Amino acid sequence: MSILYRGPLASCDYDCAYCPFAKRRDSPERLRADRAALERFTAWVAGRDHPVSVLFTPWGEGLVRSWYRKAMVELSHLSHVRRVVIQTNLSCRTGWLDEADLTRLALWVTCHPSQVAYDRFLAKCRDLTGHGVRHSVGIVGHPDHLGTARRLRADLPASTYLWVNAEEGRVYTDDEAAEWAVIDPLFGYSRLAHASAGLACRTGETVVSVIGDGTVRRCHFVPEVIGNLYDGSFDRALRPRPCPAATCDCHIGYVHLEPLGLYDVFAGGILERIPAGRPARA
Ligand code: SF4
Numbered sequence: 128m129s130i131l132y133r134g135p136l137a138s139c140d141y142d143c144a145y146c147p148f149a150k151r152r153d154s155p156e157r158l159r160a161d162r163a164a165l166e167r168f169t170a171w172v173a174g175r176d177h178p179v180s181v182l183f184t185p186w187g188e189g190l191v192r193s194w195y196r197k198a199m200v201e202l203s204h205l206s207h208v209r210r211v212v213i214q215t216n217l218s219c220r221t222g223w224l225d226e227a228d229l230t231r232l233a234l235w236v237t238c239h240p241s242q243v244a245y246d247r248f249l250a251k252c253r254d255l256t257g258h259g260v261r262h263s264v265g266i267v268g269h270p271d272h273l274g275t276a277r278r279l280r281a282d283l284p285a286s287t288y289l290w291v292n293a294e295e296g297r298v299y300t301d302d303e304a305a306e307w308a309v310i311d312p313l314f315g316y317s318r319l320a321h322a323s324a325g326l327a328c329r330t331g332e333t334v335v336s337v338i339g340d341g342t343v344r345r346c347h348f349v350p351e352v353i354g355n356l357y358d359g360s361f362d363r364a365l366r367p368r369p370c371p372a373a374t375c376d377c378h379i380g381y382v383h384l385e386p387l388g389l390y391d392v393f394a395g396g397i398l399e400r401i402p403a404g405r406p407a408r409a
Pocket residue numbers: 139140141142143145146147148149150186187188216239
């Protein structure tokens with residue numbers, strides 16, 4: 128089972144123009160609630176007797192909070208946890224990773240060029256590579272980011288997958304899409320929303336989305352509740368179900384959309400967005 132977890136946290140140390148959580152602050156009460164919810168979730172995962180993979184998808188940045196670093200380390204040491212991953216801007220220090228079992232931990236790293244000096248970001252990525260921390264690196268496909276993306280592709284090891292997310296609302300010409308596809312051969316999957324209505328999607332059966340109070344939905348994008356993690360009600364509700372949405376335009380969703388075949392493309396690295404081999408152009 129794979130679980131996408133998002134707690135009450137909704138703040139970030141960065142100030143990206145394209146983000147509603149930019150420089151938002153959480154109240155002390157909200158931070159306390161986020162910590163308590165995360166600890167409850169971590170304890171639940173620890174108590175399972177079946178394999179679990181976890182992707183933390185916080186609104187905002189989690190790794191600047193000690194409880195996310197602690198949860199990542201703790202979960203990485205559990206033998207039934209296949210993988211524990213978090214989406215991060217990598218603004219945090221990286222020393223805490225020394226305490227983790229790196230055979231299970233991975234990072235989904237996003238570069239935000241307006242918020243971090245290029246050399247500093249690259250040095251952090253190199254640090255991850257040097258310490259054997261499994262990670263992907265990505266960037267939003269805004270025209271202003273093209274130069275940085277090209278530099279990153281040239282400077283990162285060929286073994287580090289550099290993904291490009293189509294910017295929300297942006298329409299790419301074929302020429303523009305081709306430029307981004309030079310950097311990320313799989314950009315074609317992100318360029319356009321996938322018509323998903325009625326198609327088989329693993330969410331709601333082997334993948335679920337959970338929020339802080341344990342409410343379980345099939346994915347982050349379909350509001351219908353299928354149960355609760357902590358009373359076990361979600362377990363009885365797991366079954367194959369077609370996608371009820373018209374489209375799916377986010378990687379953390381459509382990677383589970385069966386007709387796309389992305390479980391083969393990302394075999395072994397689905398949650399952290401690392402392809403199984405050198406990706407062929409989408
Ligand atoms: S780093 Fe991510 S969460 Fe923070 S402001 Fe930028 S896009 Fe938003």
